[in-house]
Amino acid sequence: ETVMTQSPTSMSTSIGERVTLNCKASQSVGINVDWYQQTPGQSPKLLIYGASNRHTGVPDRFTGSGFGRDFTLTISNMEAEDLAVYYCLQYGSIPPWTFGGGTKLELK
């Protein structure tokens, strides 16, 4: 099973700040990584698929990058609506597909 480790587990941010979230796979998963956003009381929403492709309607302040074992989600200009928990997911060729433990973004 491929373990996805997200860092940090929580982060205090300010509106307008640039935020970088990390996800590290225990083995290479190519570009088979998605990023999901979950706000309180809501279902997760797909932000990024295939490591770097924005899902329909996702603002361009969200950017995904990475290949192999190391992946990054960057929010270029933090907005209040971005306060949420972010999860990475790997979907390599062989299940199980596994989520990271999540990174919670909070206001300073």
Place this chain on the structure above:
Amino acid sequence: QVTLKESGPGILQPSHTLSLTCSFSGFSLSTYGMGVSWIRQPSGKGLEWLASIWWNGNTYNNPSLKSRLTVSKDTSNNQAFLKVTSVDTADTATYYCAHTGLTGFDYWGQGVMVTVSS
């Protein structure tokens, strides 16, 4: 417009079988490349992928639940199903179904809370 909605018993007793239904619209599970996945989330905790079923009937289960999972579909009625046998308190969670295709779990249902309690 893709929408999904989960339904289930709400509460059930340990050792019983959990049966969940995902009713969806906006796509067909008979169309090439389409799939439905099940993901769960204990309260205050992270996400766990459980299983997926594809347009061609292929299924993938999370081996951590061993042989307790069964996924199936009713293409004519636009529904997918998940059964979890021998439930215990560790299966208490919100269960989501999600449309699955080339772009990941791109549309999710609202989730259904399931409590296992005697």
